[in-house]
Amino acid sequence: MCIPCCICVSTSEVVMVERLGKFDRILPAGLGIVCAPFEQNAGTVSFRVQQLDVRVETKTKDNVFLQTVVSVQYQVIREKVYQAFYSLTNPQQQITSHVYDVMRSQLPTLELDAVFEAKEELALAVKNALQETMSEYGYQILQALITDIDPDIRVKQAMNEINSAKRLKFAVAEQAEGKKILQVKSAEAEAEAKYLSGVGVAKQRKAIVDGLRTSIVDFSDGVRGASSKDVMDLLLLTQYFDCIKEVGSSKNCKTTFVPSGSTSATSIRNSLLIADSAKLC
Structure with a gap:
Protein backbone atom coordinates (compact mmCIF):
# COMPACT_ATOMS: atom_id res chain seq x y z
CA MET A 1 0.00 0.00 0.00
CA CYS A 2 1.38 3.41 -1.02
CA ILE A 3 0.97 6.32 1.41
CA PRO A 4 1.62 9.79 -0.13
CA CYS A 5 3.89 12.02 1.94
CA CYS A 6 4.48 15.70 1.28
CA ILE A 7 8.02 17.13 1.19
CA CYS A 8 8.85 20.85 1.11
CA VAL A 9 12.04 21.58 -0.84
CA SER A 10 13.80 24.89 -0.20
CA THR A 11 14.90 27.30 -2.92
CA SER A 12 18.28 26.49 -4.53
CA GLU A 13 17.96 22.89 -3.39
CA VAL A 14 16.74 19.60 -4.83
CA VAL A 15 15.81 16.32 -3.16
CA MET A 16 17.07 12.97 -4.46
CA VAL A 17 14.24 10.40 -4.35
CA GLU A 18 14.98 6.65 -4.37
CA ARG A 19 12.45 3.90 -5.00
CA LEU A 20 13.24 0.61 -3.28
CA GLY A 21 16.90 1.68 -2.96
CA LYS A 22 17.25 2.76 -6.58
CA PHE A 23 17.40 6.36 -7.81
CA ASP A 24 14.01 7.36 -9.20
CA ARG A 25 13.74 11.12 -9.68
CA ILE A 26 14.73 14.60 -8.52
CA LEU A 27 12.26 16.80 -6.67
CA PRO A 28 12.75 20.53 -7.45
CA ALA A 29 12.12 23.42 -5.04
CA GLY A 30 8.55 23.62 -3.76
CA LEU A 31 6.07 20.96 -2.65
CA GLY A 32 6.88 17.36 -3.56
CA ILE A 33 5.17 14.03 -2.90
CA VAL A 34 6.86 10.79 -1.96
CA CYS A 35 4.99 7.47 -1.77
CA ALA A 36 6.01 5.69 1.39
CA PRO A 37 7.27 3.13 2.12
CA PHE A 38 8.45 2.38 -1.41
CA GLU A 39 10.02 5.82 -1.97
CA GLN A 40 12.23 7.74 0.36
CA ASN A 41 14.27 10.97 0.54
CA ALA A 42 17.85 9.92 -0.17
CA GLY A 43 19.32 13.33 0.45
CA THR A 44 19.39 17.01 -0.43
CA VAL A 45 21.71 18.74 -2.88
CA SER A 46 22.27 22.51 -2.58
CA PHE A 47 23.15 24.76 -5.51
CA ARG A 48 24.47 27.52 -3.25
CA VAL A 49 28.11 28.56 -3.48
CA GLN A 50 30.11 26.88 -0.75
CA GLN A 51 33.57 27.65 0.59
CA LEU A 52 36.17 25.28 1.98
CA ASP A 53 39.24 26.62 3.83
CA VAL A 54 42.24 24.30 3.60
CA ARG A 55 45.31 24.90 5.79
CA VAL A 56 48.50 23.49 4.26
CA GLU A 57 51.87 23.27 6.00
CA THR A 58 54.97 22.82 3.86
CA LYS A 59 58.45 24.24 3.32
CA THR A 60 59.93 26.56 0.73
CA LYS A 61 63.02 26.21 -1.43
CA ASP A 62 65.16 27.95 1.22
CA ASN A 63 63.92 25.49 3.89
CA VAL A 64 61.48 27.79 5.67
CA PHE A 65 58.35 26.09 7.00
CA LEU A 66 55.14 28.02 6.60
CA GLN A 67 51.39 27.53 6.71
CA THR A 68 49.10 28.70 3.95
CA VAL A 69 45.32 28.92 3.91
CA VAL A 70 43.63 28.20 0.57
CA SER A 71 39.94 29.16 0.30
CA VAL A 72 38.13 27.19 -2.42
CA GLN A 73 34.70 28.37 -3.57
CA TYR A 74 32.72 25.68 -5.41
CA GLN A 75 29.18 24.95 -6.57
CA VAL A 76 27.16 21.94 -7.80
CA ILE A 77 26.44 21.95 -11.54
CA ARG A 78 22.66 21.72 -12.07
CA GLU A 79 23.01 19.46 -15.07
CA LYS A 80 25.19 17.04 -13.08
CA VAL A 81 23.26 16.71 -9.84
CA TYR A 82 23.25 12.92 -10.10
CA GLN A 83 27.07 12.76 -10.37
CA ALA A 84 27.50 15.29 -7.56
CA PHE A 85 25.34 13.23 -5.21
CA TYR A 86 26.35 9.68 -6.06
CA SER A 87 29.97 9.97 -7.28
CA LEU A 88 31.70 11.20 -4.13
CA THR A 89 31.19 10.17 -0.54
CA ASN A 90 32.94 13.29 0.81
CA PRO A 91 33.59 16.03 -1.80
CA GLN A 92 35.25 18.31 0.77
CA GLN A 93 37.88 15.66 1.47
CA GLN A 94 38.46 15.23 -2.27
CA ILE A 95 39.02 19.00 -2.70
CA THR A 96 41.36 19.08 0.32
CA SER A 97 43.51 16.28 -1.12
CA HIS A 98 43.94 18.08 -4.43
CA VAL A 99 44.84 21.35 -2.67
CA TYR A 100 47.50 19.52 -0.64
CA ASP A 101 48.90 17.95 -3.79
CA VAL A 102 49.21 21.25 -5.71
CA MET A 103 50.55 23.37 -2.85
CA ARG A 104 53.12 20.80 -1.73
CA SER A 105 54.40 20.47 -5.27
CA GLN A 106 54.55 24.21 -6.02
CA LEU A 107 55.82 25.82 -2.79
CA PRO A 108 59.08 23.79 -2.48
CA THR A 109 60.18 25.31 -5.82
CA LEU A 110 59.90 28.90 -4.52
CA GLU A 111 61.88 30.86 -1.97
CA LEU A 112 60.08 32.60 0.88
CA ASP A 113 60.11 36.07 -0.68
CA ALA A 114 58.87 34.65 -3.99
CA VAL A 115 55.94 32.91 -2.27
CA PHE A 116 54.40 36.25 -1.29
CA GLU A 117 54.81 37.51 -4.85
CA ALA A 118 53.41 34.34 -6.48
CA LYS A 119 50.04 34.22 -4.71
CA GLU A 120 48.10 34.70 -7.93
CA GLU A 121 50.04 31.99 -9.75
CA LEU A 122 49.56 29.53 -6.88
CA ALA A 123 45.83 30.24 -6.67
CA LEU A 124 45.45 29.79 -10.42
CA ALA A 125 47.32 26.47 -10.32
CA VAL A 126 45.02 25.21 -7.55
CA LYS A 127 41.91 26.33 -9.43
CA ASN A 128 42.96 24.69 -12.69
CA ALA A 129 43.84 21.40 -11.00
CA LEU A 130 40.54 21.28 -9.10
CA GLN A 131 38.45 22.34 -12.10
CA GLU A 132 39.90 19.60 -14.23
CA THR A 133 39.15 16.93 -11.65
CA MET A 134 35.96 18.03 -9.89
CA SER A 135 34.00 18.81 -13.07
CA GLU A 136 33.77 15.07 -13.71
CA TYR A 137 31.98 14.68 -10.37
CA GLY A 138 29.45 17.48 -10.97
CA TYR A 139 31.24 20.34 -9.20
CA GLN A 140 32.54 23.59 -10.68
CA ILE A 141 35.33 25.53 -9.01
CA LEU A 142 34.45 29.22 -8.98
CA GLN A 143 37.54 30.59 -7.28
CA ALA A 144 40.63 29.56 -5.34
CA LEU A 145 42.22 32.18 -3.08
CA ILE A 146 45.44 32.20 -1.04
CA THR A 147 44.05 34.01 1.99
CA ASP A 148 46.97 33.60 4.39
CA ILE A 149 50.72 32.93 4.30
CA ASP A 150 52.07 32.45 7.79
CA PRO A 151 55.77 31.59 8.29
CA ASP A 152 57.28 30.84 11.68
CA ILE A 153 57.26 33.76 14.14
CA ARG A 154 61.08 33.79 14.29
CA VAL A 155 61.26 34.04 10.51
CA LYS A 156 58.87 36.99 10.52
CA GLN A 157 60.92 38.72 13.20
CA ALA A 158 64.10 38.17 11.16
CA MET A 159 62.43 39.58 8.04
CA ASN A 160 61.28 42.64 9.99
CA GLU A 161 64.79 43.16 11.37
CA ILE A 162 66.30 42.96 7.87
CA ASN A 163 63.81 45.53 6.61
CA SER A 164 64.44 47.72 9.65
CA ALA A 165 68.22 47.54 9.11
CA LYS A 166 67.85 48.53 5.45
CA ARG A 167 65.69 51.51 6.35
CA LEU A 168 68.06 52.53 9.16
CA LYS A 169 70.99 52.39 6.73
CA PHE A 170 69.10 54.59 4.29
CA ALA A 171 68.19 57.03 7.07
CA VAL A 172 71.82 57.28 8.24
CA ALA A 173 72.99 57.91 4.68
CA GLU A 174 70.38 60.64 4.22
CA GLN A 175 71.31 62.19 7.57
CA ALA A 176 75.00 62.22 6.63
CA GLU A 177 74.16 63.77 3.26
CA GLY A 178 72.17 66.45 5.06
CA LYS A 179 75.09 67.24 7.37
CA LYS A 180 77.39 67.41 4.35
CA ILE A 181 75.10 69.91 2.64
CA LEU A 182 74.94 72.01 5.82
CA GLN A 183 78.74 72.07 6.14
CA VAL A 184 79.21 72.95 2.48
CA LYS A 185 76.64 75.72 2.65
CA SER A 186 78.17 76.99 5.90
CA ALA A 187 81.64 77.07 4.31
CA GLU A 188 80.26 78.87 1.26
CA ALA A 189 78.50 81.40 3.50
CA GLU A 190 81.67 81.95 5.54
CA ALA A 191 83.73 82.46 2.38
CA GLU A 192 81.17 84.90 1.02
CA ALA A 193 81.09 86.75 4.35
CA LYS A 194 84.89 87.05 4.43
CA TYR A 195 84.91 88.26 0.85
CA LEU A 196 82.28 90.88 1.57
CA SER A 197 84.10 91.88 4.78
CA GLY A 198 87.31 92.37 2.79
CA VAL A 199 85.46 94.43 0.23
CA GLY A 200 84.00 96.53 3.04
CA VAL A 201 87.38 97.09 4.68
CA ALA A 202 88.90 98.04 1.33
CA LYS A 203 86.11 100.52 0.67
CA GLN A 204 86.45 101.90 4.20
CA ARG A 205 90.17 102.48 3.77
CA LYS A 206 89.62 104.06 0.38
CA ALA A 207 87.01 106.37 1.88
CA ILE A 208 89.41 107.33 4.70
CA VAL A 209 92.19 108.07 2.24
CA ASP A 210 89.85 110.07 0.02
CA GLY A 211 88.58 112.00 3.03
CA LEU A 212 92.07 112.76 4.26
CA ARG A 213 93.15 113.90 0.84
CA THR A 214 90.14 116.17 0.51
CA SER A 215 90.66 117.58 4.03
CA ILE A 216 94.32 118.31 3.35
CA VAL A 217 93.56 120.04 0.08
CA ASP A 218 90.70 122.09 1.57
CA PHE A 219 92.74 123.05 4.63
CA SER A 220 95.75 124.06 2.54
CA ASP A 221 93.55 126.16 0.28
CA GLY A 222 91.63 127.80 3.15
CA VAL A 223 94.50 128.60 5.49
CA ARG A 224 97.30 130.68 4.08
CA GLY A 225 100.80 129.52 4.86
CA ALA A 226 99.65 126.04 5.99
CA SER A 227 101.66 123.19 4.57
CA SER A 228 100.73 119.56 4.09
CA LYS A 229 102.91 118.67 7.08
CA ASP A 230 100.89 120.99 9.32
CA VAL A 231 97.68 119.44 8.16
CA MET A 232 98.97 115.90 8.86
CA ASP A 233 100.11 116.98 12.34
CA LEU A 234 96.65 118.35 13.04
CA LEU A 235 94.93 115.17 11.78
CA LEU A 236 97.18 112.88 13.82
CA LEU A 237 96.56 114.98 16.92
CA THR A 238 92.82 114.88 16.35
CA GLN A 239 92.90 111.10 15.94
CA TYR A 240 95.00 110.81 19.06
CA PHE A 241 92.47 112.69 21.15
CA ASP A 242 89.61 110.70 19.62
CA CYS A 243 91.42 107.51 20.63
CA SER A 250 84.98 102.32 27.73
CA LYS A 251 83.31 100.39 30.59
CA ASN A 252 86.40 98.26 31.20
CA CYS A 253 88.75 101.23 31.39
CA LYS A 254 89.88 102.11 34.93
CA THR A 255 92.84 104.46 34.36
CA THR A 256 94.00 106.51 31.39
CA PHE A 257 97.51 108.08 31.25
CA VAL A 258 97.68 111.31 29.28
CA PRO A 259 101.10 112.92 28.68
CA SER A 260 101.48 116.35 30.29
CA GLY A 261 103.95 119.17 30.12
CA SER A 262 105.00 121.44 27.31
CA THR A 263 104.75 118.82 24.64
CA SER A 264 104.34 120.22 21.24
CA ALA A 265 102.19 118.78 18.49
CA THR A 266 105.36 117.82 16.64
CA SER A 267 106.60 115.62 19.45
CA ILE A 268 103.20 113.94 19.73
CA ARG A 269 103.21 113.40 15.99
CA ASN A 270 106.70 111.92 16.11
CA SER A 271 105.72 109.63 18.96
CA LEU A 272 102.67 108.38 17.05
CA LEU A 273 104.78 107.79 13.95
CA ILE A 274 107.39 105.90 15.98
CA ALA A 275 104.63 103.76 17.54
CA ASP A 276 103.19 102.98 14.13
CA SER A 277 106.64 102.11 12.77
CA ALA A 278 107.34 99.81 15.70
CA LYS A 279 103.97 98.14 15.23
CA LEU A 280 104.71 97.59 11.54
CA CYS A 281 108.10 96.06 12.36
Missing part, protein backbone atom coordinates in the same frame (compact mmCIF):
# COMPACT_ATOMS: atom_id res chain seq x y z
CA ILE A 244 91.89 108.77 24.17
CA LYS A 245 88.20 109.66 24.31
CA GLU A 246 87.13 106.20 23.16
CA VAL A 247 89.45 104.45 25.61
CA GLY A 248 88.35 106.64 28.49
CA SER A 249 84.63 106.11 27.81
Whole structure:
Protein backbone atom coordinates (compact mmCIF):
# COMPACT_ATOMS: atom_id res chain seq x y z
CA MET A 1 0.00 0.00 0.00
CA CYS A 2 1.38 3.41 -1.02
CA ILE A 3 0.97 6.32 1.41
CA PRO A 4 1.62 9.79 -0.13
CA CYS A 5 3.89 12.02 1.94
CA CYS A 6 4.48 15.70 1.28
CA ILE A 7 8.02 17.13 1.19
CA CYS A 8 8.85 20.85 1.11
CA VAL A 9 12.04 21.58 -0.84
CA SER A 10 13.80 24.89 -0.20
CA THR A 11 14.90 27.30 -2.92
CA SER A 12 18.28 26.49 -4.53
CA GLU A 13 17.96 22.89 -3.39
CA VAL A 14 16.74 19.60 -4.83
CA VAL A 15 15.81 16.32 -3.16
CA MET A 16 17.07 12.97 -4.46
CA VAL A 17 14.24 10.40 -4.35
CA GLU A 18 14.98 6.65 -4.37
CA ARG A 19 12.45 3.90 -5.00
CA LEU A 20 13.24 0.61 -3.28
CA GLY A 21 16.90 1.68 -2.96
CA LYS A 22 17.25 2.76 -6.58
CA PHE A 23 17.40 6.36 -7.81
CA ASP A 24 14.01 7.36 -9.20
CA ARG A 25 13.74 11.12 -9.68
CA ILE A 26 14.73 14.60 -8.52
CA LEU A 27 12.26 16.80 -6.67
CA PRO A 28 12.75 20.53 -7.45
CA ALA A 29 12.12 23.42 -5.04
CA GLY A 30 8.55 23.62 -3.76
CA LEU A 31 6.07 20.96 -2.65
CA GLY A 32 6.88 17.36 -3.56
CA ILE A 33 5.17 14.03 -2.90
CA VAL A 34 6.86 10.79 -1.96
CA CYS A 35 4.99 7.47 -1.77
CA ALA A 36 6.01 5.69 1.39
CA PRO A 37 7.27 3.13 2.12
CA PHE A 38 8.45 2.38 -1.41
CA GLU A 39 10.02 5.82 -1.97
CA GLN A 40 12.23 7.74 0.36
CA ASN A 41 14.27 10.97 0.54
CA ALA A 42 17.85 9.92 -0.17
CA GLY A 43 19.32 13.33 0.45
CA THR A 44 19.39 17.01 -0.43
CA VAL A 45 21.71 18.74 -2.88
CA SER A 46 22.27 22.51 -2.58
CA PHE A 47 23.15 24.76 -5.51
CA ARG A 48 24.47 27.52 -3.25
CA VAL A 49 28.11 28.56 -3.48
CA GLN A 50 30.11 26.88 -0.75
CA GLN A 51 33.57 27.65 0.59
CA LEU A 52 36.17 25.28 1.98
CA ASP A 53 39.24 26.62 3.83
CA VAL A 54 42.24 24.30 3.60
CA ARG A 55 45.31 24.90 5.79
CA VAL A 56 48.50 23.49 4.26
CA GLU A 57 51.87 23.27 6.00
CA THR A 58 54.97 22.82 3.86
CA LYS A 59 58.45 24.24 3.32
CA THR A 60 59.93 26.56 0.73
CA LYS A 61 63.02 26.21 -1.43
CA ASP A 62 65.16 27.95 1.22
CA ASN A 63 63.92 25.49 3.89
CA VAL A 64 61.48 27.79 5.67
CA PHE A 65 58.35 26.09 7.00
CA LEU A 66 55.14 28.02 6.60
CA GLN A 67 51.39 27.53 6.71
CA THR A 68 49.10 28.70 3.95
CA VAL A 69 45.32 28.92 3.91
CA VAL A 70 43.63 28.20 0.57
CA SER A 71 39.94 29.16 0.30
CA VAL A 72 38.13 27.19 -2.42
CA GLN A 73 34.70 28.37 -3.57
CA TYR A 74 32.72 25.68 -5.41
CA GLN A 75 29.18 24.95 -6.57
CA VAL A 76 27.16 21.94 -7.80
CA ILE A 77 26.44 21.95 -11.54
CA ARG A 78 22.66 21.72 -12.07
CA GLU A 79 23.01 19.46 -15.07
CA LYS A 80 25.19 17.04 -13.08
CA VAL A 81 23.26 16.71 -9.84
CA TYR A 82 23.25 12.92 -10.10
CA GLN A 83 27.07 12.76 -10.37
CA ALA A 84 27.50 15.29 -7.56
CA PHE A 85 25.34 13.23 -5.21
CA TYR A 86 26.35 9.68 -6.06
CA SER A 87 29.97 9.97 -7.28
CA LEU A 88 31.70 11.20 -4.13
CA THR A 89 31.19 10.17 -0.54
CA ASN A 90 32.94 13.29 0.81
CA PRO A 91 33.59 16.03 -1.80
CA GLN A 92 35.25 18.31 0.77
CA GLN A 93 37.88 15.66 1.47
CA GLN A 94 38.46 15.23 -2.27
CA ILE A 95 39.02 19.00 -2.70
CA THR A 96 41.36 19.08 0.32
CA SER A 97 43.51 16.28 -1.12
CA HIS A 98 43.94 18.08 -4.43
CA VAL A 99 44.84 21.35 -2.67
CA TYR A 100 47.50 19.52 -0.64
CA ASP A 101 48.90 17.95 -3.79
CA VAL A 102 49.21 21.25 -5.71
CA MET A 103 50.55 23.37 -2.85
CA ARG A 104 53.12 20.80 -1.73
CA SER A 105 54.40 20.47 -5.27
CA GLN A 106 54.55 24.21 -6.02
CA LEU A 107 55.82 25.82 -2.79
CA PRO A 108 59.08 23.79 -2.48
CA THR A 109 60.18 25.31 -5.82
CA LEU A 110 59.90 28.90 -4.52
CA GLU A 111 61.88 30.86 -1.97
CA LEU A 112 60.08 32.60 0.88
CA ASP A 113 60.11 36.07 -0.68
CA ALA A 114 58.87 34.65 -3.99
CA VAL A 115 55.94 32.91 -2.27
CA PHE A 116 54.40 36.25 -1.29
CA GLU A 117 54.81 37.51 -4.85
CA ALA A 118 53.41 34.34 -6.48
CA LYS A 119 50.04 34.22 -4.71
CA GLU A 120 48.10 34.70 -7.93
CA GLU A 121 50.04 31.99 -9.75
CA LEU A 122 49.56 29.53 -6.88
CA ALA A 123 45.83 30.24 -6.67
CA LEU A 124 45.45 29.79 -10.42
CA ALA A 125 47.32 26.47 -10.32
CA VAL A 126 45.02 25.21 -7.55
CA LYS A 127 41.91 26.33 -9.43
CA ASN A 128 42.96 24.69 -12.69
CA ALA A 129 43.84 21.40 -11.00
CA LEU A 130 40.54 21.28 -9.10
CA GLN A 131 38.45 22.34 -12.10
CA GLU A 132 39.90 19.60 -14.23
CA THR A 133 39.15 16.93 -11.65
CA MET A 134 35.96 18.03 -9.89
CA SER A 135 34.00 18.81 -13.07
CA GLU A 136 33.77 15.07 -13.71
CA TYR A 137 31.98 14.68 -10.37
CA GLY A 138 29.45 17.48 -10.97
CA TYR A 139 31.24 20.34 -9.20
CA GLN A 140 32.54 23.59 -10.68
CA ILE A 141 35.33 25.53 -9.01
CA LEU A 142 34.45 29.22 -8.98
CA GLN A 143 37.54 30.59 -7.28
CA ALA A 144 40.63 29.56 -5.34
CA LEU A 145 42.22 32.18 -3.08
CA ILE A 146 45.44 32.20 -1.04
CA THR A 147 44.05 34.01 1.99
CA ASP A 148 46.97 33.60 4.39
CA ILE A 149 50.72 32.93 4.30
CA ASP A 150 52.07 32.45 7.79
CA PRO A 151 55.77 31.59 8.29
CA ASP A 152 57.28 30.84 11.68
CA ILE A 153 57.26 33.76 14.14
CA ARG A 154 61.08 33.79 14.29
CA VAL A 155 61.26 34.04 10.51
CA LYS A 156 58.87 36.99 10.52
CA GLN A 157 60.92 38.72 13.20
CA ALA A 158 64.10 38.17 11.16
CA MET A 159 62.43 39.58 8.04
CA ASN A 160 61.28 42.64 9.99
CA GLU A 161 64.79 43.16 11.37
CA ILE A 162 66.30 42.96 7.87
CA ASN A 163 63.81 45.53 6.61
CA SER A 164 64.44 47.72 9.65
CA ALA A 165 68.22 47.54 9.11
CA LYS A 166 67.85 48.53 5.45
CA ARG A 167 65.69 51.51 6.35
CA LEU A 168 68.06 52.53 9.16
CA LYS A 169 70.99 52.39 6.73
CA PHE A 170 69.10 54.59 4.29
CA ALA A 171 68.19 57.03 7.07
CA VAL A 172 71.82 57.28 8.24
CA ALA A 173 72.99 57.91 4.68
CA GLU A 174 70.38 60.64 4.22
CA GLN A 175 71.31 62.19 7.57
CA ALA A 176 75.00 62.22 6.63
CA GLU A 177 74.16 63.77 3.26
CA GLY A 178 72.17 66.45 5.06
CA LYS A 179 75.09 67.24 7.37
CA LYS A 180 77.39 67.41 4.35
CA ILE A 181 75.10 69.91 2.64
CA LEU A 182 74.94 72.01 5.82
CA GLN A 183 78.74 72.07 6.14
CA VAL A 184 79.21 72.95 2.48
CA LYS A 185 76.64 75.72 2.65
CA SER A 186 78.17 76.99 5.90
CA ALA A 187 81.64 77.07 4.31
CA GLU A 188 80.26 78.87 1.26
CA ALA A 189 78.50 81.40 3.50
CA GLU A 190 81.67 81.95 5.54
CA ALA A 191 83.73 82.46 2.38
CA GLU A 192 81.17 84.90 1.02
CA ALA A 193 81.09 86.75 4.35
CA LYS A 194 84.89 87.05 4.43
CA TYR A 195 84.91 88.26 0.85
CA LEU A 196 82.28 90.88 1.57
CA SER A 197 84.10 91.88 4.78
CA GLY A 198 87.31 92.37 2.79
CA VAL A 199 85.46 94.43 0.23
CA GLY A 200 84.00 96.53 3.04
CA VAL A 201 87.38 97.09 4.68
CA ALA A 202 88.90 98.04 1.33
CA LYS A 203 86.11 100.52 0.67
CA GLN A 204 86.45 101.90 4.20
CA ARG A 205 90.17 102.48 3.77
CA LYS A 206 89.62 104.06 0.38
CA ALA A 207 87.01 106.37 1.88
CA ILE A 208 89.41 107.33 4.70
CA VAL A 209 92.19 108.07 2.24
CA ASP A 210 89.85 110.07 0.02
CA GLY A 211 88.58 112.00 3.03
CA LEU A 212 92.07 112.76 4.26
CA ARG A 213 93.15 113.90 0.84
CA THR A 214 90.14 116.17 0.51
CA SER A 215 90.66 117.58 4.03
CA ILE A 216 94.32 118.31 3.35
CA VAL A 217 93.56 120.04 0.08
CA ASP A 218 90.70 122.09 1.57
CA PHE A 219 92.74 123.05 4.63
CA SER A 220 95.75 124.06 2.54
CA ASP A 221 93.55 126.16 0.28
CA GLY A 222 91.63 127.80 3.15
CA VAL A 223 94.50 128.60 5.49
CA ARG A 224 97.30 130.68 4.08
CA GLY A 225 100.80 129.52 4.86
CA ALA A 226 99.65 126.04 5.99
CA SER A 227 101.66 123.19 4.57
CA SER A 228 100.73 119.56 4.09
CA LYS A 229 102.91 118.67 7.08
CA ASP A 230 100.89 120.99 9.32
CA VAL A 231 97.68 119.44 8.16
CA MET A 232 98.97 115.90 8.86
CA ASP A 233 100.11 116.98 12.34
CA LEU A 234 96.65 118.35 13.04
CA LEU A 235 94.93 115.17 11.78
CA LEU A 236 97.18 112.88 13.82
CA LEU A 237 96.56 114.98 16.92
CA THR A 238 92.82 114.88 16.35
CA GLN A 239 92.90 111.10 15.94
CA TYR A 240 95.00 110.81 19.06
CA PHE A 241 92.47 112.69 21.15
CA ASP A 242 89.61 110.70 19.62
CA CYS A 243 91.42 107.51 20.63
CA ILE A 244 91.89 108.77 24.17
CA LYS A 245 88.20 109.66 24.31
CA GLU A 246 87.13 106.20 23.16
CA VAL A 247 89.45 104.45 25.61
CA GLY A 248 88.35 106.64 28.49
CA SER A 249 84.63 106.11 27.81
CA SER A 250 84.98 102.32 27.73
CA LYS A 251 83.31 100.39 30.59
CA ASN A 252 86.40 98.26 31.20
CA CYS A 253 88.75 101.23 31.39
CA LYS A 254 89.88 102.11 34.93
CA THR A 255 92.84 104.46 34.36
CA THR A 256 94.00 106.51 31.39
CA PHE A 257 97.51 108.08 31.25
CA VAL A 258 97.68 111.31 29.28
CA PRO A 259 101.10 112.92 28.68
CA SER A 260 101.48 116.35 30.29
CA GLY A 261 103.95 119.17 30.12
CA SER A 262 105.00 121.44 27.31
CA THR A 263 104.75 118.82 24.64
CA SER A 264 104.34 120.22 21.24
CA ALA A 265 102.19 118.78 18.49
CA THR A 266 105.36 117.82 16.64
CA SER A 267 106.60 115.62 19.45
CA ILE A 268 103.20 113.94 19.73
CA ARG A 269 103.21 113.40 15.99
CA ASN A 270 106.70 111.92 16.11
CA SER A 271 105.72 109.63 18.96
CA LEU A 272 102.67 108.38 17.05
CA LEU A 273 104.78 107.79 13.95
CA ILE A 274 107.39 105.90 15.98
CA ALA A 275 104.63 103.76 17.54
CA ASP A 276 103.19 102.98 14.13
CA SER A 277 106.64 102.11 12.77
CA ALA A 278 107.34 99.81 15.70
CA LYS A 279 103.97 98.14 15.23
CA LEU A 280 104.71 97.59 11.54
CA CYS A 281 108.10 96.06 12.36
